[in-house]
Amino acid sequence: MTGDFAARDVGREPWRHRIRRPGGVVVLASGGLDSAVLVGWLARLRREVFPLFVRSGLIWERAELFWLRRFLSALPPDLSGRVRPLRVVSMPARDLYGSHWSTTGEGTPGWSEPDNAVYLPGRNILLIAKAAVHAAVEGIPAVALGPLAGNPFPDASAVFFRGFEKALAEGLDFPVRIETPFLERTKEDLVELGRGLPLHLTFSCSMPAGRDACGSCAKCRERTLALSERA
Numbered sequence: 001m002t003g004d005f006a007a008r009d010v011g012r013e014p015w016r017h018r019i020r021r022p023g024g025v026v027v028l029a030s031g032g033l034d035s036a037v038l039v040g041w042l043a044r045l046r047r048e049v050f051p052l053f054v055r056s057g058l059i060w061e062r063a064e065l066f067w068l069r070r071f072l073s074a075l076p077p078d079l080s081g082r083v084r085p086l087r088v089v090s091m092p093a094r095d096l097y098g099s100h101w102s103t104t105g106e107g108t109p110g111w112s113e114p115d116n117a118v119y120l121p122g123r124n125i126l127l128i129a130k131a132a133v134h135a136a137v138e139g140i141p142a143v144a145l146g147p148l149a150g151n152p153f154p155d156a157s158a159v160f161f162r163g164f165e166k167a168l169a170e171g172l173d174f175p176v177r178i179e180t181p182f183l184e185r186t187k188e189d190l191v192e193l194g195r196g197l198p199l200h201l202t203f204s205c206s207m208p209a210g211r212d213a214c215g216s217c218a219k220c221r222e223r224t225l226a227l228s229e230r231a
Contacts, residue, residue, distance in 0.1 A: 020139030024048040025179065026131050027144045029086070031068030032204035033223050034146035034182065037194040039072070041181070042144065043079040050084045050140060054127050057094035058102045063211045067203035074198040091130045096121075101206070108207045109218040116152045118206065118218050124155040128164060128178060136174040144179040149186055158183060187226040199227065 025042055029035045029051040042049050053068060055061055065088065072086055094103050101107045102120055109117035124145070131143045147156040154160065158180070165178040182190060191199070204223045205213035213220050 018139050019141045019175070021048055021050075022141065024050060024138075024140040025142040025144045026050045026052050026135045026138075026140050028127050028131050028146075029053055029068055029072075030204075031064040031066075031071060031202060032219075033187065033190060033194070033199065033202045033226060034148060036068075036071050036199065036202045037190045037197065038144060038146040038182065039083060040075065040079055040197040041193055043075070043082040046082065048084065049082055050138070051086045052131050052134060053086060053088045054130050055088065055090045055092075056126065057092050058097075059105050060205055060208050063205065063208040063213075064203055066211050067201055071198055071201040074201055076196060087134070089130060089134065091126050093120075093123075093126060105207050111216050111218065111221045113218045115150075115218070115222075119153055122155060124153070124160075125164070129168070132168045132172060132176050132178075135176050136172045141175055142177045142179050144181070146182050146190075147180055148182055148190070149184050151183075187222060191226050 023046070025047050027035065027039050027042065027049055029039055030053065039049055039051055051068075051072060053065055055065075069086065072080075072083060075083060097103050097120070099106075100120075101109070124147075128143060128145065131145075135141070135143050151157075155164075161178045161180055161183075165176070168176055168178075185193075202223065203213060204219045205215075206217040206219045207214045213223075215224070
């Protein structure tokens with residue numbers, strides 16, 4: 001171990017078994033519609049929300065982070081007081097994904113591609129693992145993310161989340177929960193739940209041009225169609 005954390009805690013580990021934020025929840029936030037609504041929804045439930053952005057070296061992350069910060073800064077005053085400052089951490093994946101479209105921008109799934117075309121192997125495994133360690137160190141007993149009904153990926157099922165939660169709690173020796181409150185909801189449901197939130201500042205795009213969405217990828221399709229239902 002290195003750094004301030006090691007110097008402070010080696011031989012003592014005061015974070016172990018200590019829940020210091022009993023109503024707190026670490027939210028995996030990307031700036032997309034799902035996680036943005038999740039942040040606002042949990043704040044409305046009077047939870048203490050700790051948004052976490054995980055950098056993995058994928059081509060859309062700079063734009064995501066820009067729009068996530070704008071969304072958080074535009075939250076209504078009655079919610080913003082319950083949302084703690086954004087934490088940005090790293091969990092590199094470029095060495096794993098290699099010349100995948102997520103790292104190169106070549107062959108990005110287009111507007112008409114099915115949902116499973118945007119699969120990134122082990123994406124939730126990597127993100128949740130990082131968030132769970134952060135939660136344990138900070139004494140926060142829950143990690144939340146926003147997968148929806150019909151998500152086709154193997155690391156986005158109720159069975160997976162239950163099993164992974166048990167493994168994380170065992171491995172961390174800390175009672176961390178994985179919360180997925182939207183697992184039976186649709187994108188259109190989220191738009192309704194997100195009324196009053198600055199959803200126009202959300203962002204989800206696989207091949208942005210600077211900070212702008214391309215408007216032609218599969219991720220853009222999902223967000224555009226969901227928001228059009230509200231119009």
